[in-house]
Structure formats: structure tokens, C-alpha cells
Amino acid sequence: MPQKQHNSGQSDESRRLRLGVELELIAGQLRSLARAQDRLHELYEAVLGRDVGLSVVLQLIVDTAMELVSARYGALGVLNENGEYLAQFIPVGLSEQERADLAEVELPRGRGLLGHLIAVPESLRVDDIAAHPDSAGFPPGHPPMRTLLGAAISTRGKIYGDLYVAERHDGRPFDAHDEALIVALAGAAGLAIDDARLYQQTRLDAEHFQRLLLPRLPDLQPFDAAAAYRTASTPDHIGGDWYDALLVPDHACAAVIDAAQPRNDHTHPVPAGSTVIFFTDGLFEHPARPIETGLERLANLVTEHAALPLQDLVQALADHHPSDGHDDMAILALRVPRTRCSSG
Known part of the structure; x- marks a missing residue:
């Protein structure tokens, strides 16, 4: 009987330890969400206030995504107006040598997993890129990547491109919490791109009308x-x-x-x-x-x-x-x- 009480005490202590770990994880997630909310607010203010250009906002989105999910690499691709190809591609996290190695490589053509993100407007979480059926490999000089988390950038049903991150610094696969943050940031990117293009078209229309008069x-x-x-x-x-x-x-x-x-x-x-x-x-x-x-x-x-x-x-x-x-x-x-x- 005393032995059973001892085991019960160990079990209670173990449960308390596990509960403490879980609570700490939840607290960390809440802190991440708070930071994400602050950064998203900054993004909306930057776009609506026209304090910075679109390229700066997109760069900030990638930086924020990498910071929030502790990713080593991140990128954001923007499709052209007709959605035929990537007109803009913003990679972050490459070393100077890696950038030099990829200097002559064309922009991604929207194939492979990037094309999958565009064709299937849902988030994508991959633990082994090479094993995914849509994987098309990497060009020469590209840094090795195993894990990937991405989301299509869309607004009002229109696909503008994709946002993705790769390789957590701790070596672990991305989790559901990371996925929720990336989806939120992809939504912010969609609003920024849509707003910038609408703004440009409005300006061109106004200028044309003015010149007619x-x-x-x-x-x-x-x-x-x-x-x-x-x-x-x-x-x-x-x-x-x-x-x-x-x-x-x-x-x-x-x-x-x-x-x-x-x-x-x-x-x-x-x-x-x-x-x-x-x-x-x-x-x-x-x-x-x-x-x-x-x-x-x-x-x-x-x-x-x-x-x-x-x-x-x-x-x-x-x-x-x-x-x-x-x-x-x-x-x-x-x-x-x-x-x-x-x-x-």
C-alpha cells in the first residue's frame, strides 16, 4: 500500500510538470499572437497611410512571418495582373553567397509546390519537401530545404501570389499554430496588394479624366x-x-x-x-x-x-x-x- 501511494505521488508530480509545460507553451503562443496582432496593425497602417511603398510592405510581411514562426527562410511571390507568372519575388534569409549563386537563376515560374499554393488556395504544411508529389526540386545553388509552410495570397477570390516560410531554426516541423499565423499574414499581403493596385488604377483614371478637361x-x-x-x-x-x-x-x-x-x-x-x-x-x-x-x-x-x-x-x-x-x-x-x- 505505501508503494502505491508513492507511485500516485509520482504520477501527480508528473501531471503537474506536464501541465506546467503545456501552460508555458500556451503562454508562448499567446505572446506570439500578440506580436502578430501588433505587426499586422502596423502593416494596415502602412498601407492605408501610404507611408511606405508596396515593396516595403511585402518585405515587412515576409520578415514578420519568419520572426513569428522562427523560420530561417521566407519568400513572397506576386503574380502579374493576369495571374500568368510571378512578376515579383521577394526572398529573405539567403546568405550573400547563396544570393550570388542564384543571381543568374530566373524567378520561380510558379511550378512545383509554389504552383500548388497558387492552384489550390489553401494553406500547405510539408514536413518533407522532396517527398511531396508536387515537388519539382530546387535550382542549382539553392540552399537545401526540408520543411515548408505556405499560404496563397488572395482577396475577394482572386489569387495574387503566395507567402511561404521554410526550415524552423529549431529543426522541428511547422505546427498548426505556425500555420494560423502564416494564413493571417497572407491575408494581410492580399489586402496590401489589392489596395495598392486599386490605388494605382484610381490615380490613373483620375489623371486621364483631368487631362481630358x-x-x-x-x-x-x-x-x-x-x-x-x-x-x-x-x-x-x-x-x-x-x-x-x-x-x-x-x-x-x-x-x-x-x-x-x-x-x-x-x-x-x-x-x-x-x-x-x-x-x-x-x-x-x-x-x-x-x-x-x-x-x-x-x-x-x-x-x-x-x-x-x-x-x-x-x-x-x-x-x-x-x-x-x-x-x-x-x-x-x-x-x-x-x-x-x-x-x-
């Missing part, structure tokens, strides 16, 4: 005239700036400024051969610099390109403007002939 400069002889318009880098700023030009009945060139603050009338003769440039604030304003600095840089830019033909001049100003590009810009230039003419 732009006036065509009339014949202003004897003056030479040229204009340029650039949309803002964000669609919500499209349509604020404008330009137009016409000759008044006495064939002069006149500028009319209508503002809330009263302005004194004055006349300034324009010498023959001079160039007058009208522009909106989107050409020179930058939130990180004083307005005076932007105007000074713009003046230097005009001086640098002043000898160009007028249309080339306005294009140069639009291409090399000192602003941050977050506002649309309109430029109208008028060049007085070198022979004597009316001034305004």
Missing part, C-alpha cells in the same frame, strides 16, 4: 506659349489646379489675379525675348522646407533650363520640381518674341 492653348502669336500639368501623387488632390490663356481684344498679354486680399495695380514692361512663367503652389511647396527655399530652388531650376525651347522648359520644371509631389501642379509659360511687340 485641360484646355488646349490657342494660337497666341506673336507670343510663344507652352503649358504642363502633373497630377498629385494621391488621387484626393486631383483637380485643384488649372490654367488657360487667351488674347484680349488689343492683342496684349494680361494676367489677372483675383484674391481676398486687396492688391495694388501696377504695370511691368516685359523686355523682348523674355519668358514669363505662371505656376501653382504644387510646383514648389514642400512640408519639410520653407516656401522661400522652394521658390529659390525653382528659380535656380528655371535659370538652368532657360535656354530650352519653351515646351521643353515647362516639361523640365514639371520633371525636376522641388515640391514633394503631393499636390497637383499647373505651369503656363509665355515667351515674348525678340522683335519689338506690345508689353503687358
Whole structure:
């Protein structure tokens, strides 16, 4: 009887130890989930706030995936618009030598297990890559990999590519907890790609519509005239700036400024051969610099390109403007002939 009590005590102690281990594992998983939630929140903020480009967000997704499941390697492939091939592939974890060995290798063609992830939009957890029936092997110079965990990147039923990680640092196969994290991150990647492409299409549509509404400069002889318009880098700023030009009945060139603050009338003769440039604030304003600095840089830019033909001049100003590009810009230039003419 005493022996049975001793065994019972050992059994209770063993159960307590196992329970402690299980609780520690659960606590670790909760910490991982909390970190994942924070990183996903950062991803959404980055995409919605447009603080970074899409490629940076995708890189962050791969880095986050590797960190959360303690993987040695990770990659993210993005299909082209038609879903025919991988247009972008972001591998992470390769050494400098491994990158050099794979420098001449083409992007993955979406075959093998990567193709499986695209064709079958479900998560994939593999303990032995070589033994999987869809495995197509690795190109020369590719580091050896045995375990893989991946998920298709999709939004609203459309497949954009795939996210995968390989080889846990502890040598163990990936588990169900790892799989849940990768699926969540693949969902974040899908939203980022979908949002970026929608954003780009919206911007292109807005720019096209704006250009359809732009006036065509009339014949202003004897003056030479040229204009340029650039949309803002964000669609919500499209349509604020404008330009137009016409000759008044006495064939002069006149500028009319209508503002809330009263302005004194004055006349300034324009010498023959001079160039007058009208522009909106989107050409020179930058939130990180004083307005005076932007105007000074713009003046230097005009001086640098002043000898160009007028249309080339306005294009140069639009291409090399000192602003941050977050506002649309309109430029109208008028060049007085070198022979004597009316001034305004």
C-alpha cells in the first residue's frame, strides 16, 4: 500500500510538470499572437497611410512571418495582373553567397509546390519537401530545404501570389499554430496588394479624366506659349489646379489675379525675348522646407533650363520640381518674341 501511494505521488508530480509545460507553451503562443496582432496593425497602417511603398510592405510581411514562426527562410511571390507568372519575388534569409549563386537563376515560374499554393488556395504544411508529389526540386545553388509552410495570397477570390516560410531554426516541423499565423499574414499581403493596385488604377483614371478637361492653348502669336500639368501623387488632390490663356481684344498679354486680399495695380514692361512663367503652389511647396527655399530652388531650376525651347522648359520644371509631389501642379509659360511687340 505505501508503494502505491508513492507511485500516485509520482504520477501527480508528473501531471503537474506536464501541465506546467503545456501552460508555458500556451503562454508562448499567446505572446506570439500578440506580436502578430501588433505587426499586422502596423502593416494596415502602412498601407492605408501610404507611408511606405508596396515593396516595403511585402518585405515587412515576409520578415514578420519568419520572426513569428522562427523560420530561417521566407519568400513572397506576386503574380502579374493576369495571374500568368510571378512578376515579383521577394526572398529573405539567403546568405550573400547563396544570393550570388542564384543571381543568374530566373524567378520561380510558379511550378512545383509554389504552383500548388497558387492552384489550390489553401494553406500547405510539408514536413518533407522532396517527398511531396508536387515537388519539382530546387535550382542549382539553392540552399537545401526540408520543411515548408505556405499560404496563397488572395482577396475577394482572386489569387495574387503566395507567402511561404521554410526550415524552423529549431529543426522541428511547422505546427498548426505556425500555420494560423502564416494564413493571417497572407491575408494581410492580399489586402496590401489589392489596395495598392486599386490605388494605382484610381490615380490613373483620375489623371486621364483631368487631362481630358485641360484646355488646349490657342494660337497666341506673336507670343510663344507652352503649358504642363502633373497630377498629385494621391488621387484626393486631383483637380485643384488649372490654367488657360487667351488674347484680349488689343492683342496684349494680361494676367489677372483675383484674391481676398486687396492688391495694388501696377504695370511691368516685359523686355523682348523674355519668358514669363505662371505656376501653382504644387510646383514648389514642400512640408519639410520653407516656401522661400522652394521658390529659390525653382528659380535656380528655371535659370538652368532657360535656354530650352519653351515646351521643353515647362516639361523640365514639371520633371525636376522641388515640391514633394503631393499636390497637383499647373505651369503656363509665355515667351515674348525678340522683335519689338506690345508689353503687358
